[in-house]
Amino acid sequence: MQKILVKAGLFFVALVLVITSLGSNSSSASGVPFKDIKTTDEEIIYLWNKGLINGTSKTTFSPDASVTREQAAAMIGRALKLNGTLRKTSFNDVDPKNYASGYIQSAVDKGIVEGDSEGNFRPKDTITRGEMAFLLSRAFNFTQTGNVFFTDIKINTSSTSLYAAANKIATAGITNGTGDGSYEPNSELNRGQFAAFVARALNTDFRVIFKNVTIAELTVTADNLNVRKGPDASYSSYGKIYRGAKFQVYGYNGSWAYGKSGTLTGYVSTAYLAKSVTPVANTNKYVVLDAGHGGTDPGAVGHGLKEKDINLDVAKRVESLLKTKGISVYMTRSTDIFIPLASRVDLAKKSGGNAFVSIHTNAATPSASGSETFYSAALDQRALESKQLATFIQNRLYKAMNNNNRGVKEAGYLVIGSNPLPAALVELGFITNSTDASKLASATYKQRASEAIASGIDDYYKWKANN
Ligand SMILES: [Zn+2]
Structure with missing residues (x-):
């Protein structure tokens, strides 16, 4: 679903997230409210039916359009039924008359959003996929983490790290990354992706099962090698794999690779994995x-x-x-x-x-x-x-x-x-x-x-x- 939305090459129009659910209610005969979304865009339809999202015009949703930080805060606020009363916020760059000011301040009060180091919220900045991971994990209180690997997010054991946030939303079934093993934390989150993420957060029916992607296939070079439950020799072993076995790597944690060999999935030491067995000099005999x-x-x-x-x-x-x-x-x-x-x-x-x-x-x-x-x-x-x-x-x-x-x-x-x-x-x-x-x-x-x-x-x- 997410990939399809990413690929839809639609014209970029200004986003209007409405505070009320009234407005563009021009559902077509097929039950799809916008001409630029399909019946398979269930998350968008779900949010629209709940009055949490609106189109960019009477007939368009503009799934490829970007989402600003104030829009994201307003929508999350509505989804969580936070106090949206317009008011002064703790940020200098959010006007109390800003339509999202109430939701922004409520989100700050709940620890869901924070400003930058200079005390600014940057309401008009486009929200990134990395920021969305923080936002959703805090807003919906996703705390569980799993063996989640993204090629473009460094493993970080701190619970407040980007890795932890992305891991939490992946483990919760909110995202599968981009599908090629990466998450693209610095890319803009578009309206289609935003809708998918929020719908999955709100309704478990839309959740995905996170699947790591094989990023390398290596060969075991030790006579036998333990597949462990964690990235350290102190973790117990699920079982052994043997010299010559193929190990599909999902990601690396220090000098440990997480992946799969046969029926075993776990961590093995990278000291005993190689691209292939090294051929020796005399190759004709x-x-x-x-x-x-x-x-x-x-x-x-x-x-x-x-x-x-x-x-x-x-x-x-x-x-x-x-x-x-x-x-x-x-x-x-x-x-x-x-x-x-x-x-x-x-x-x-x-x-x-x-x-x-x-x-x-x-x-x-x-x-x-x-x-x-x-x-x-x-x-x-x-x-x-x-x-x-x-x-x-x-x-x-x-x-x-x-x-x-x-x-x-x-x-x-x-x-x-x-x-x-x-x-x-x-x-x-x-x-x-x-x-x-x-x-x-x-x-x-x-x-x-x-x-x-x-x-x-x-x-x-x-x-x-x-x-
Ligand atoms: Zn024999």
Whole structure:
């Protein structure tokens, strides 16, 4: 509603707010009293029907015309049924004969309006949207504040600040700002906006639900990050978000960002948010290593081992081996934390990497054993590369592990099936098989497996360079 009113490009005419409700009563057949407003301008019609607002002529309302401070005071005074008897005011620049003098003084007495530092009211000045926030929050006693962010109003914890006033009227459902995340406190408030604000203040049926606007989308760079109830580490957490998750920022409060990620809305520290994962130098050989499972998700368990620990141990070994080969590495996790599968894919996409290898450990009946490596043919454009990557790794892995070669297989696991990068998923061996498990527990074998995977990745990049 407010946006429509702002855009209406109507001719600017002098505003006449009448003190009585008599006057222009030329309602048309449609029930709309003015030719320059629509049936959807319910707030204006509501105020007009209550006798609180009038047109600028018999047939026009002039929603784009400006509102002066004296007009605003008179209208608020009428709406609140303040004493409008013309009288001397505490301001030098308000004539006692001014039609609004009584309302201005009543508003001063109630603490709704105040003059400038020189004791002037500036009755003929146009009222700004910022002034209106003060006026309405005081006049209608809106005191509640919420998580309201405007890009053009600095957060200020003082209850008498512009931020507090704008927050109060937004929280009360009087304004949604301009719709793009700003409030424009220094812009003139026009008649259409003024009517909308006052109608919403008077009648809850017209209220809006304040909605913050996403002003940035950032990526979580910490392994995990608390989404807190307030802008300080002392506030309790609604829950955690994980490395690679997207965080939609609604606003900033110091070094805290308020916004949303998935189902969680709250504050996170900006120290752990970035525009995107920083790509590393060597972009032609840059692999994303994904240690499967982690945190609350142990993966397969058996013979006193947890899959998540083996996967991470091997991934870290592969990481350091690759670096000695001049291959850059991005780790989806390097600690014992849980990362959802979709976030792993998001991380891979944002990392700038050009290959993806997920490391896992298998489980089945005790007799099953050996190594196998999966690729996905779900995305045509990288199916061949994925298969090559899986093959180079598998051809070295089973030999290094000195176990059963279960081969290269096609499967649609999420981290490889929905991944735009050439991707392979390695199953080192079976945690549920006693022979495999003893190797998976052995630093020697984990190192051998890591060398096989690192060399397989190196093979892949050499193959890529020649193809
Ligand atoms: Zn697994």
